[in-house]
Structure formats: structure tokens, C-alpha cells
Amino acid sequence: MKKIKLTVAQALIKFLDNQYVEVDGQEIKFVEGIFGIFGHGNVLGLGQALEQDSGQLIVRQGRNEQGMAHAAIGFAKQKLRQQIYACTSSVGPGAANMITAAATATANRIPLLLLPGDVFATRQPDPVLQQIEQPTDLSLSTNDAFKVVSKYWDRVSRPEQLMSACVNAMRVLTDPAETGAVTIALPQDVQGESFEYPDYFFQKRVYRIERTAPTPLMIKDALKLLSGKRKPLIICGGGVKYSSAANILCKFAEKFGIPFGETQAGKGAIVSSHSLNVGGIGETGCLAANTLAKEADLIIGVGTRYTDFTTASKWIFKNPDVNYLNINVSRFDALKLDGVDIVADAKTALEALFNALSDSNYQADWNGKIEQARADYTKEVERVYSVEYNEKDFVPEIADHIDRKAVFSEFIKLTGSCLTQSRALGIINNTLKDTDIIVGASGSLPGDLQRVWQCKGTHTYHLEYGYSCMGYEVNASLGVKIAEPEKEVYTLVGDGAYMMLHSELVTSIQEGKKINVLLFDNMTNGCINNLELEHGMDSFGTEFRFRNKKTNKLDGGFVPVDFAMNAASYGCKTYTVTNADELKAALIDAQKQKVSTLIDIKVLPKTMIHKYFSWWRVGVAQVSTSERINEVARCLNENIEKARQY
Known part of the structure; x- marks a missing residue:
């Protein structure tokens, strides 16, 4: 084993430059670069390391910490979570600015690596510029606020801690089910401290984005549920994009005559002109999807986390016999709505379900309603346009x-x-x-x-x-x-x-x-x-x-x-x-x-597009001097009774 003497910041940059993912046999450099706004809390640490040797990492200068982190999210989302930009800021307001972006990444299941500077680990110069200094706990800094909105959080208070922090950060960033914001707080004195790191820490690492297959029992349960349903409706979620499952979803829908609606994250996985694409569904859904939603007796959610906008606050699926089949790589999302769960990669799961269902000669029976819904929708789009x-x-x-x-x-x-x-x-x-x-x-x-x-x-x-x-x-x-x-x-x-x-x-x-x-x-x-x-x-x-x-x-x-x-x-x-x-x-x-x-x-106010057969639960005053508000409260309570409770 060879040891390499580097600062914590230099070691971090060298590590990030050697991280790769493998997707379906294709190897991709995972960290393309770093967005940075440099201040006293990171410029002489990470800044010095990047100036000395940034390797193949591209360094881009941000204008606002939240803004540059949003740029990093946009990059990772468009790259289907297969490449990222890390973001670094100084301690204090620079770090705090990135908290909103961290929440955005975690809510959307998008990998985002944040490297905010932190207060001195030694505490010798405390309170330093931009340090909050909590009298009840001197270990707290602005960066502790990231804990609530990060999928993994760590603070490197000793040089040797960097190694386990980096490995765990990559574990989360490359996990399709658990990815989101990862925050590694870097005290500004520790960034510059040196340590003799083992050379194997800097070896090229390749993380396979595995396609988790469904178990035979999962497919058996799905077939049993499908056998008694004649009006199934697929919800195409963001997981369809991230798993490259659009082609098999089309094949599945076409083979069995099943229409599909789209979430915001899933829209665009398949072109809108597809004969079974009935458009956006839910509170912000369109005429076609929401028309069919109220009749569907089975909802097949593929890569969706069933937000309140997708389900119209669990109100829009009105068939008394409606059930749910949930295909999701995340068990947390797959168990929602008491659905039959297939915890697996969307592409692999749809392929397995396609093969199993083909043997049964299954066919949905919407009796011409898909074509009618799409025709009505086309006319409505032309009208509002x-x-x-x-x-x-x-x-x-x-x-x-x-x-x-x-x-x-x-x-x-x-x-x-x-x-x-x-x-x-x-x-x-x-x-x-x-x-x-x-x-x-x-x-x-x-x-x-x-x-x-x-x-x-x-x-x-x-x-x-x-x-x-x-x-x-x-x-x-x-x-x-x-x-x-x-x-x-x-x-x-x-x-x-x-x-x-x-x-x-x-x-x-x-x-x-x-x-x-x-x-x-x-x-x-x-x-x-x-x-x-x-x-x-x-x-x-x-x-x-x-x-x-x-x-x-x-x-x-x-x-x-x-x-x-x-x-x-x-x-x-x-x-x-x-x-x-x-x-x-x-x-x-x-x-x-x-x-x-x-x-x-x-553009004229009030000339956006109205909703179609949907309802959204919002907080409404239950008592008011306004009779209009009182009437809305009564209506709210009536609709809550019609919605699924959890």
C-alpha cells in the first residue's frame, strides 16, 4: 500500500475525479464538475485544491448558491441521474442558500452533492465571521439545517473521516431508490489539514446501477389482480424516464390495450401523439386522462410516488372497485395506497409482467372510450390554444x-x-x-x-x-x-x-x-x-x-x-x-x-387554463365572517368524505 500526503480538500477532489457509474454496460464518468462560489470558508481549502489540480473536473462559477445548485439539479435530472455536478460554498449564508436546492433535489429524487464550508473544528477563533454560535450547543452550525433535507449528511471534523464520508455519499448518490441531496460539511481548518491517504482510496470506482428484478411471487400477485380488471389505467411517472422504460411501457400498453396518463416527471417519456397517451393526470391533469381516471378499475403506477397532484388528493379514482398495482424501485413508494407492490426496476418489471401476461391472452376493454377521450382532448387543446x-x-x-x-x-x-x-x-x-x-x-x-x-x-x-x-x-x-x-x-x-x-x-x-x-x-x-x-x-x-x-x-x-x-x-x-x-x-x-x-x-391575468374534473385539498378556514368561505369549507368537507383517507 502506498500513501499519498494531501490536504482534505485535495483528497476530496482527487476522489471525486475517479467516480464512475455503469448503466446497462455503459461506463459514465459520474462527477462532471463543480459549481462554486468561493468565500473565506472554502476558497483556501477546496479553492486551493481545484486551482492546484482539478483533474478532469470542470469548474463553473455560480452567481447565487441556490441558483447554481438548481443548475446542478437540472443537469442531473436531464442526464437521467447518471451524471452530476457538485456544489461548494462558504459557511454561513452561502451554505444556507443551498438548503432550498437540497430540499428540491431530495423531493424529486435527484442526486445533488453539496460541499459547504463549515466553522473551525478547533473552535480556537470562534465565533468566526458568519458563525451563528448557539450557546446551548457549540457543535451546531448553519450546516446542521441540511440534515432535514438531505438523504445523507456528514461533517468531516478529522482528515481520516473523509474516506468513509465519501464512500457513503456515493452509496446514496448512485442509489435509484434512495438518491437525493447529500451534504458533506467541511470545516475550513480541516479542509487545509494534511493526511497520508492510502492510494486505494483514489482508485477508480465504478458503481453499477443495477436493474432490480421482480420476484416470481410479485408477478403472480400482479397477474391475479389484473385478471379481474377490464379498465386498467397506467400512470407513467418519472421512474419510467430514469429506468429507460418508455419503449417497454409502449409495448405493454399496445399489447393489452391499456391507456396511460402522465405525471409531471413522466410527461415526455413518450410523445403526446401516441394513440394510448391520454396526457397529464390529476389536479393539473387534462380532459382525457381525468375522464378515464374516474372509471378505471385498476391503476398501474409505474415509477410514481403518487403526489396529491397526481391523485387529486386521492379523490380522482372514483370506481368503487378500483385497486392499485405499484411498480417502483423504492419500497416506500411501492406500498402506497395499499397497492400490490412490485419493488423493482420499472423496465425489468414491465418486461417480466409483459411476458407473464402474454400467456393469459389478457385484454383491457375500454369499449372505444380511449379514442373518444383523446378526440375530445384534441379539440379542447385546439380551443384553448x-x-x-x-x-x-x-x-x-x-x-x-x-x-x-x-x-x-x-x-x-x-x-x-x-x-x-x-x-x-x-x-x-x-x-x-x-x-x-x-x-x-x-x-x-x-x-x-x-x-x-x-x-x-x-x-x-x-x-x-x-x-x-x-x-x-x-x-x-x-x-x-x-x-x-x-x-x-x-x-x-x-x-x-x-x-x-x-x-x-x-x-x-x-x-x-x-x-x-x-x-x-x-x-x-x-x-x-x-x-x-x-x-x-x-x-x-x-x-x-x-x-x-x-x-x-x-x-x-x-x-x-x-x-x-x-x-x-x-x-x-x-x-x-x-x-x-x-x-x-x-x-x-x-x-x-x-x-x-x-x-x-x-399576458392577460386569468387567461391560463382551468382544471378538468379534479379537486385539490387545501387548508381552508372552517369558520369565517364570509359566507363564500363558509360555503367552500362545507364543500371541502364533503369532498374529503369522497376521498381515500390514506
Whole structure:
């Protein structure tokens, strides 16, 4: 055994540069690089190590710690969890900024390695700059907050601890069932301490992403359940993408005549035009999938964790005889809804189930309802994509108890635009190429996209909806572009989410990684404004309005923002559009640009797309002075009685 004397930081970088995964016989370098913002807590440790010898790791400079971590998530998600970027920050606010990203990664089951600096292990200079210093426990630092949102957490307080910390970090990062955020806190003095590491710590390590096969008893239980069902419905979840199971899912659906709906993570695994693809399902589901959902007598969940949006708070599957067959690599998810569980890789499980079911001559019997549902859905998509404002008798898609004429008039006068959101989406959907990738996460846009967006190519739909993190959109798009540099990447983001965080738009300029930001500006946090109005409230704290000196409330005029000017200051090519022709022209011109672009699309409030046969449980006041709210509470309680309880 040979020993190599290195600092902790140098050893960490050398270790990360030698990690690989093997997927179906293909070997892939697991850590492509590191996003970093350097401060006093990491620049002389990890920074020095990277400057001295970064190996094959690519070092990229972030602008905001949360933003760069979101870029890393976007990269790993688009790479189907087979490659990652690590992220490093200084201790204190830099580290705290990454906590939101850690939660986003863990909620979405995306591998994310975080390497925040930490306070001195020796405690000699305490309290150092940015140290919280808890009087009740001097071992605590900002980094302890990561424990709640990490799948693995460690603090390297001695040089030799680095070895077990790194091995366990890789164990979690490469585990399809348990992956998420991994945090290794690095005290700034320990980063620079030296140790004689054994050479075998730096050997090339290859982690096989194994395809766990279902047991014969699992398949037997599934066949028994299927035998008595004639209206099964598949839910295509994110696990279908990560296990590359789209082809076998298509084959399975076609062989047995079973339609499939899509979650946000699963949408785009299979093109929307497939004859059995009935689109998004659940609270933000579309007309076709939600029509069939209420009749289905068996739900076959493939790689889904059954969020409340997928099941409409466990309300949407109304057949009294409905049962669940759950195919998931995670036992935690496979046991949900009292389903018959197949704890296995999605591709392997579907192949085994296909072979076993073929021997039984099984065939679903939807009696023409799949074709009818898809035909009705196609007409509905065409309708909402063509909705135009008519001043005289316009009825918005989102109905509420407030007279919208005054709001529309005010908005049009201020912006000169009467473009509807659904019309804008139709133009974008029809203009983008089959290979173009769209990215989204929050607000009303994810709902609209799951309901009507037509995926013309596979893996072109990148939505983060496990955490629905405002600020993910622009920053993750950079990661997607790094993952697929040959493709055009489009961010679909609301004005509220853009203002919350778009830091890595600057990094996209720096790196020469072009992204296209399609910003929907309706001067409102429209999604939550819809929610409060739908549940009996008046508009409160969700529209972007000036404070009214007469009322001392935020009920003055709209606050106008020139988002194009903002992006232009970074070096982006920008456009402001107020009608369909301008939007089409901007999209065509943006495709020709070599730098990142931003199209500021002024869209009328309340012109997003309404829900289809769904219900979502939210917290509602059970007692109120408003009769409207009291009525909503009564309705809520009635629907809870109709929903499955767990």
C-alpha cells in the first residue's frame, strides 16, 4: 500500500475525479464538475485544491448558491441521474442558500452533492465571521439545517473521516431508490489539514446501477389482480424516464390495450401523439386522462410516488372497485395506497409482467372510450390554444366572483397587450422544434403545460414539480443546456418566479451556454391568486400593486416591470411582445441568436387554463365572517368524505 500526503480538500477532489457509474454496460464518468462560489470558508481549502489540480473536473462559477445548485439539479435530472455536478460554498449564508436546492433535489429524487464550508473544528477563533454560535450547543452550525433535507449528511471534523464520508455519499448518490441531496460539511481548518491517504482510496470506482428484478411471487400477485380488471389505467411517472422504460411501457400498453396518463416527471417519456397517451393526470391533469381516471378499475403506477397532484388528493379514482398495482424501485413508494407492490426496476418489471401476461391472452376493454377521450382532448387543446380576448363579452378561463373587466382594461391600458396565456402557449408549442426542451417549475404554467402541452419529441419536457420551487426555472435551464448543449432550451417562467431568482442567466452568458427565457408577465402571482379567489377570498397580497395612500393597502395600480431591459443589461438578446404576431416573430428570431435570450410576454391575468374534473385539498378556514368561505369549507368537507383517507 502506498500513501499519498494531501490536504482534505485535495483528497476530496482527487476522489471525486475517479467516480464512475455503469448503466446497462455503459461506463459514465459520474462527477462532471463543480459549481462554486468561493468565500473565506472554502476558497483556501477546496479553492486551493481545484486551482492546484482539478483533474478532469470542470469548474463553473455560480452567481447565487441556490441558483447554481438548481443548475446542478437540472443537469442531473436531464442526464437521467447518471451524471452530476457538485456544489461548494462558504459557511454561513452561502451554505444556507443551498438548503432550498437540497430540499428540491431530495423531493424529486435527484442526486445533488453539496460541499459547504463549515466553522473551525478547533473552535480556537470562534465565533468566526458568519458563525451563528448557539450557546446551548457549540457543535451546531448553519450546516446542521441540511440534515432535514438531505438523504445523507456528514461533517468531516478529522482528515481520516473523509474516506468513509465519501464512500457513503456515493452509496446514496448512485442509489435509484434512495438518491437525493447529500451534504458533506467541511470545516475550513480541516479542509487545509494534511493526511497520508492510502492510494486505494483514489482508485477508480465504478458503481453499477443495477436493474432490480421482480420476484416470481410479485408477478403472480400482479397477474391475479389484473385478471379481474377490464379498465386498467397506467400512470407513467418519472421512474419510467430514469429506468429507460418508455419503449417497454409502449409495448405493454399496445399489447393489452391499456391507456396511460402522465405525471409531471413522466410527461415526455413518450410523445403526446401516441394513440394510448391520454396526457397529464390529476389536479393539473387534462380532459382525457381525468375522464378515464374516474372509471378505471385498476391503476398501474409505474415509477410514481403518487403526489396529491397526481391523485387529486386521492379523490380522482372514483370506481368503487378500483385497486392499485405499484411498480417502483423504492419500497416506500411501492406500498402506497395499499397497492400490490412490485419493488423493482420499472423496465425489468414491465418486461417480466409483459411476458407473464402474454400467456393469459389478457385484454383491457375500454369499449372505444380511449379514442373518444383523446378526440375530445384534441379539440379542447385546439380551443384553448386559439382563445383570443374580446372586449365586449370575453369570459376568462378562470372564473371567480370578481368583475374582471376593470382589471383587463387596466392591464391593457398599461401594457398594450390583450394576449391570453393559453394562446401564447399554443404559439410556442407550435413554433418550437421537436427536439427543443422546455423547463418549468412553479406558478400556473406547470398546470397549463401538463394539461395541454404536446411533446413532439422524447425527453423534451423538464418540469420540477416535486417541490415546485420558484426560482428553479431559469437556473436549472443552464444545467439542462450543459447536459444537452446541441439542443435549444426554453425556460417557461412567470414574472413572480423570475424575480425570485434568475442568477444563473448571467452564468449562461459567461459560459456561452444559450438559454431562452419565455417570461409570462401578468403582474400577479396568478396561480395563488386563482387559489384564493376559488376558495372564497378576495384578491389579497398576490397581485403586484402599489400601496394605496388612501387605504394604506396594496390595492393601488399595477407595478409595471421592464423585464426585457433587465435581461438586456446582462447581455441577453431581448424582446417585448404584446400580440400573437410579435410572439411568433420573437420566437423565430431567438432561434437564430448565439447568446441567451429573453422574451417578455405580457399576458392577460386569468387567461391560463382551468382544471378538468379534479379537486385539490387545501387548508381552508372552517369558520369565517364570509359566507363564500363558509360555503367552500362545507364543500371541502364533503369532498374529503369522497376521498381515500390514506
